[in-house]
Amino acid sequence: MSKQKPSLPKGTRDFGPAEMNKRHFILETIKKVYQKYGYAPIETPAMENLSVLQGKYGDEGDQLLFKILNSGDFLSKTEKTDLNSSKDLLPKIAEKGLRYDLTVPFARFVVMNQHNLSFPFKRYQIQPVWRADKPQKGRYREFYQCDADAIGTDSLLCEAEIVLMIKEVFTLLQAKKANSLDYSIKINNRKILSGLVEAIGQKGKETDFAVAIDKLDKIGIDKVKEELSSKGFDQAAIDKLDPVFAISGNNREKLQAVKSVLQSSEVGLKGTNELEEVLNILDSFGMEVPELELDITLARGLSYYTGAIFEVKPNNVKMGSISGGGRYDGLTDNFGLPNVSGVGISFGVDRIYDVLEELDLYPDNNITSTKVLITAFDQDSWNYGLKVLSSLRNAEIKSEIYPEPVKIKxxxxxxxxxxxxxxxxxxxxxxxxxxxxxxxxxxGTQEMLSTDEIINFLK
RNA sequence: GUGAUCGUAGUUCAGUUGGUUAGAACGCCUGAUUGUGGUUCAGGAGGUCGUGGGUUCGAGUCCCAUCUUUCACCCCA
Structure with missing residues (x-):
């Protein structure tokens, strides 16, 4: 018999009590804000049928899905020829997968429960998701998402409220004021991106365009142009983007500048109008959100977004986005429920944890542990201690007794x-x-008190 | 998926051109202190050097494979 060392699957982690206290602090903060804005909780299963998940996240996304092997003799349904290609084999041996995000399962939930839900339906959902990614900084194979989505309304109020919720969450998370998280809430609109592609006469290449322009702040204008060129955008079209790259100023000024580029594109102008309306609503709230930054180059990878898109980026920590979301029009369409638009936001707890850890932003007294321990010298004292323990707990004092009267030390x-x-x-x-x-x-001090006096003192 | 990188005690790490019995700090256990933790002092336990092969008289050290860690790219929370 050889003892085997236990180990964890790649990209997964255990969390001890100290970590869980901090994680709960983050989760509770987000939950509190979601509830305050009228979102109700739901949960969905960890696994979904693959047919629900596949094709919603783009090609890359499909590859990152964890698939679950069918139970029983899964090979009996396969043919010898299936073994020649994973593509042929896969659907015959796996029909379930672990959820990749919370938005697509939510769309499924909405379609399946459409007759019991009152629209617009606002839900929040805090659960782990799994991606078969290669782990690296801020990237895990199992991580939590905290989603809030409003579905069944086109109102841009939802977009505005998302911005407000993001601001509120990150304000509350920074309980310790000594350091601070410098972050930007980036906002854009997929319609503007579509409009740009249209305006430069490259309609149909939206995805390549989005992938390339999204890298602007990382690789620079020249490299983006190179990438566009390699994807088949002709030089004249690329040159037409120069005014876009040159856009600067505050959010309103940027919007005006984009509008002038998009004059010929109906869909593009719809995008700028939507963003303008979001800014107007925020003004009506009377809330200053200096973190909000219109970023025409923000694209985001998930293919289902159709309107506003959001992303929160920390500026003083090297970390990818810690929150993201956007509006999607066709998601329930896939499941047979057309003309239902939704918009949502997702906080990445694990990355937020890493960022707060790096900036040492956790409140000091975050530990909710036992307040008093009863110790006993012998069995009689221990028995007596049980009565004391009972009184303490009846008084709602977090207390425990050492389970055996061992050495007091x-x-x-x-x-x-x-x-x-x-x-x-x-x-x-x-x-x-x-x-x-x-x-x-x-x-290190000690005094002699009756049980009642102790309870009054600790209460 | 591509390219690097790491792995030695519970933890963080030393370990010489390949050479006797693999070390330190912290932690842990015992005692100094038979009614008291955290400080101090004395002592003790704990490692088939990630795993599997190979080269060699001899491998923690060199080679190959594999798993894991970390990081970049792709993509993403």
Whole structure:
């Protein structure tokens, strides 16, 4: 018998108590904001039928889906010739997959429950998703997304509220003011991108255009032009983009500049009008959002977006986007429910965790642990301690008793390791007098108090 | 998917041109302290050097494969 060392699948992690406390802080913050804006919680299964997932995320996305092998004798349904190609084999041996994001399962949920839902339907959903990616900085194979989506309305109020929610979440997360997260909420509209492609006479090449222009801040204008050229955009068309690359100023000024480039494109102008309306609504709220930045080059990879798109980028930490979203018109169409538009946002908890960790932004007293530990010298004291414990818990004081009356030193060490601030020591003298020793672990001081006095003190 | 990179005690890491019994710090356990943690002091336990092959009289060290880590590209939260 050889003992095997346990290990985790690539790109997955365990979380200890200290990490979970911080993660809960993030999750609770996001949840609080979602609820405040009228979103209701739902959950969907970890696995979906592959037919639901495939074809929604683009070719790259399909490759990153985790597939689940069919149960039983899965080979019995295959032919010898299927073994020649993974493409032929796959659908015969796997019909389920792990969810890749929360938006597509949500669209499925909406279609399946359309007759029970009241539209517009606003839901939030906080669950893990899985991607068969190669792990690297800020990239895991299992990670949590926190989505809020509003479906069944075209109102641009939803877009505006998304901006407000993003701002509120990141304001609340920065409980510790010593450092701060410098971030931008980037916004754009897929219709503007489509309009640009149309305006330069390259209609049909939207995807290549989006992929290339999205890299602008990373690789620069020249490289983007090179990439466009290599994707078959002719030089005259590329040159027409120069005014776009030159756009600067505040959000309103940028919008005006884009409009002039898009004069010939109906869809492009629709995009700029939508963005303008979002800015107007934000003004009506009377909220200043200096983090909001119109970025004509923002594209985002997911292929289902059709209107506004969002992305939140940290500026003082090297990390990809920590939040993203946008409007999608055709997602429920895939499942037989046309003409339903949705818009949503997703926070990437794992990346936000890494960013807050790097900037040391967690509040100091984030630990919700035991407040008092009862220790006992012998069995009689321990039995007495159970009554005390019961009283403490009835008074809603987080408390525990060391499970056995072992050496007091060991019990003390346990309290110390677990950072329990108070310890009650019970021995024969304490039982006799009814006054228990309450030790303050931080000060090292100790006083004799009755159980009631202890409860009043700790409450 | 492409290209690099890492792996030695619970943890972070040393380990010479290949050469006896693989070290340190921190942590852990025991005691100094039979009614008290965190400090101090003394002692102790703990490693088939990621895994599997190969070269060699001899491999932690060299070669190959594989898994894992980290990172860039592609793409993405």
């Amino acid at each position: 060991k019990q003390m060490k346990y309290a110390n390791d677990k950072q329990i601030p108070f310890v009650i020591v019970i021995g024969s003298e304490e039982i006799k007098s009814g006054k228990l020793a309450l030790k303050n672990m931080q000060e």
